Each structure stands twice: as structure tokens, then as C-alpha cells.
Amino acid sequence: MAYNSPSELLELGDDDSSYYRWVHGRALNSLNPRYMLPVDADAIKRSEFHHRMLQFLFNGKNYVGPVKEVLQPSQQRRVLDLGTGGGFWAIDMADEFPRAEVIGVDLAPIQPRSVPPNCTFELCDLDQWNLPYPDNHFDLIHARSMHTGIHNYPRLLHEIGRLLRPGGLVILIEPDLIPIVDGKPAPQLTDTSSSQGWLAFWDTYRACLVQQGIDVTVPSRLPELLAATNIFQHVVTQDGNIPIGFYPPDQLSLTVGQFAWMDYDLLIPATKPLFLTAGLPESKVKRLIKDAHHDLYYPQLHCSSLLHIVHAFKRQP
Template sequence: MNKRYMLPADADEVKRSELNHRMIQFLLAGANYVGPVKNIISVNSAKSDILDMGTGGGNWAMDIADEFEGRVEVIGVDLAPVQPRDVPANCTFELCDLDQYDIPYPDGCFDVVHARCMHHGIKNYPRFLLEVSRMLCPGGIFIIIEPDTDPIINGEFWTDIWRSGRETRVPGWVALWRLYHICLQGKGIDLAAPKRLRNMLQKTGGFAKVVTQQADAPIGFWPQDDTQLTIGQQSWMQNDLLLPGTLPLLLSTSGQPREKVIDMVKAAQHDLYHSRDKLATRFHVVHARKVYPKV
């Protein structure tokens, strides 16, 4: 069990991590990154150094190591040791707590830093971004992809629906994510961090050329478009694994009886399996360049 992030460090979590990686690839039209990554790597006479923060099952790190074989060295870091042993020669994995003041890598040592789905485990997100800025070399690129904490129902954020007093046809889904919000807030997590990435990056003073995009990932089998349907299927499978994976956090933080929490997860699963509404998740996709020092 990953006690810091309250997610299981088991086979299901590794599978969910891979599903999430493949789903984001489809969201990015088959790419593993946004921004001028190829240009940054191509101008380096030596090998480029890449850091994958919160690497999970290591899928992104291994894909990048394969794509730029012979031109990059990739380090994937995570708190849980769930990465495979059979990896490309230019890819290594290390254990590291990323929610700390001094992440143990030197200043300016990476050309590319990549992170995704981090905010649920980072209590001080501005400080985290300052650490990223410190570790990036001038001109290097930071890529961050964060899911919004507000699931979407029929094109609207569920928090807007709930505040308006309207009903949905997925009450179990809404109730579970509302409790999840409460638990994250109880851990000191900034729920608005994904929406505020541009502002927070600019406030560090260490980044320029901040580019933000949004991509909505359907959940389930309702899309008519083939690509969106594939994303929906992967997202559905990922959420099917995620729902029981939330139990440790909900049980330890919500103050609710165990039986009630288990029933809430089951109700959310029922809504996932038999949804009559169109469910989705919004991803905030951001990249920025490390500024050059003033002379």
C-alpha cells in the first residue's frame, strides 16, 4: 500500500497506470508529449537527460527511452516500487518522495521533465513547481498533465450540477467523488491546482512560453467517433480499477463507517456499469520552457 498517496501499489494499480498512459496517448493523437521536445533533444551534442516524475508503472519513461534510443537517458521516479525490471538500457527507475522541499537531483540537470496525475499527492504545488524549475536546465521543457478533480456529466462539471441543486441519473458517482473531494481537502490538497497551472507556473518566475490545452476524455461507450470510443473504453477500464483503489483514502480520511464507504464505492461502480448519462474527465495539458538567466 502506498501510504503517502493512499493508492494500492499492486497489480491492479500497475494495470491502471498503463491504461491511463495509453488513454493519454490517444488524447494526444498518438504522441507521448506536447511541445518542442524533439527540437530540444536534437540540438544537444551530448545525450539529453529526462526525468519522469510520478512514473507509476514506467510506461511513459520506457516509451520515451525507446523513441529516442541512443540520444537520451531517462530516469523515472515514484514512491512505489511497481516498475518492471525488463526496461530499455537507457531507462532507470528510482524511488523518491516528490512531496518534499529538496528533491534529490542537482540544479539544471534535466533537459525534459515530465509529470502527470500528480496533484493528489502534492500538498504544496507551487513549491513542487519551483523544484521542477530548479532541476531544469535553461531552455529545457516541463510537461505536466493533470486531470480535473471535477468529473463531467453530460458536458457539465458535477460540482456545478450539485451546487445548482439539480439531480443526475448517476447519484452514486456524484456522491463518491464528492466524498473524494472532501478527503483530498482533508489531506491539504489544492483541488483547483489543475485549473491554475498556467498561473502557478508564471508565478515561479522560472518559466516562459507557457502553453495550456484542455482535452476531455469520455468515460464509457457512448461516443460515436472511433477514436473517442477507444478513449472511452480505456477510461472506463481505468475508472473500474480506480474506484476500489480509492478505499484506503476514503476509509482513513472520511470518518465514515467502513460499511458505508464500501456501499458508496459499489454505488459508484453501478453508475459506471449502467450509466444513463455521458461521463467524462477533463485533462489540463501544459508545457513551458525554463527561462535563461539574465546577464
């Protein structure tokens, strides 16, 4: 099925070629030109690594907060997964809550076709007014690692507030874009020589996102942004430090670190279309990617990232 405008909701079909555009050798989505990370086989792998990492972080669960209470099976419940990626979270939630209707929304049809009967996937650009769903329709809305494709995140939060029923739950998860080295955020480091390639990569990534109109401070301001809407209450923050690599001594942190490492191993080259589109010379982009990979493969210090996790309820009338 072809589409007429970026605001039109699409259903997945057999011929998906019109949903992609090729930029510097990688397949990108056609709906939102602001989101410059590829949507290909590596993107599906990244989506799964990120999902499995969070499952371990959440002690085997797919969520934080009172999800079971919100999705109590006494009546039909509806779940919306924004930026579903490979669809792993939506599928697992559909399996866990078979009486709930689960909808996963993304910019590209990279989700599997064989899914639980209560799970569907749809295509939509989420960076718009209005999202094509009714008011007060969903009991739970979940969004993670998607702010880099949203130029007006407060507007998205207002839309989430519109779509949630009173008393409904929103879960937001966003990784911080400021790296942490040996427990210190990059701005606090006095000696950057041991992780120069890693730090230069993240500096460039943030700068290119800003050039695309992305607010890179969103992850650290999630509670503040939710409160500013006057739509949500009982905002709970559960930030976590995510190790990157194979250094943690305990098994749980080591597993989280391994999945994070695999995620970032694929993210580093995935930024090439963004960097080149921003006007960086190809030689510099190759160097940034090579040096970041070197610091990832042969770390002299322990790298980690801060994951911002927030959930809140929509106010009752």
C-alpha cells in the same frame, strides 16, 4: 535495501517488502503517507490504461509540445519522469530517444526490471525539499496525475525549475477532480438524480484529499501556478475533455473513452483505504463504491472528465 528517511533516494532491489505498508487490505507505499492510493497489480494496470489513453489522445505520441526539438540528438539529453507509476511513459521515451538518459521516479517499485539500457527507475518522495538531483540537470521533466500525493505543489514547481536547464521543457498533465455529466461540470447540474452515485463518489474523494492536505484545485490552476514561480515562460495550455465509457461515435474518442472507463473502474475501489482512513464508516464506503460502479456500468447520462495539459520552458538567463 532499507531506507533511513523519506527524503533518501532509493535504488530498486530484489527485496521490496520494506517499501510497502498494508492499509485496509491494500498495499500502499511507505515513503509518503499522504498518498493513499494502492501500489499493487491494479495500480500497474491503471497506469498502463492511463498511458495508452493519452497516447491515443496525442495521436500516437507520448507527449505534447516541442519535445523532439528539446531532445535533439546532437548531445546527451536527460529526461525525468516524476510519478512514473508503472513506468510506461519512461520506457516508451527511452525507446524513442535512445541517446537520452531517462529516469523515472516513483514512491514504489512497481516498474518492470527489463527496460531499455538508457532507462532507470528510482524511488523518492517528491513532496519534499530538495529533490536529490543537481541544478540545471534535465532537458525535459514530465509529471502527470500525481498532484494527489503532493501537499505543496508550488514547491514542487520550484524544484522542477531548479532541476531544468535554462530552455528546458516541463510537461504537466492533471485530471480535474470535478466530474462532467452531459457536458456540464457537476456544480452546474440542476438534476443530479441520474448520476447521484458517481457525483457522491467524487465529492467524497475531493473531501478526503483535502483532509489529507491536498489542494484539489491544482489541476485547473496549472498555468497560474507555473506563472507565479517567475521561472517559466511560453506557457501553453491544451485542456481536453475525456469521455468515460463506450458512447462516443468516432473510433478515436471511443478508444479514449474505453481506456478511461477501465482506469476509473479500478480507481473506484482503490479509494477504500483513503475513505476508511478519513474516518468514514465501512458501510458508507461500500455504498459509495457500489453506487459509483453502478453509474459507471449502467450510465444514464454521458460522463467525462477534464484533463489539464500544460507545457512551458524554463527562462533563459
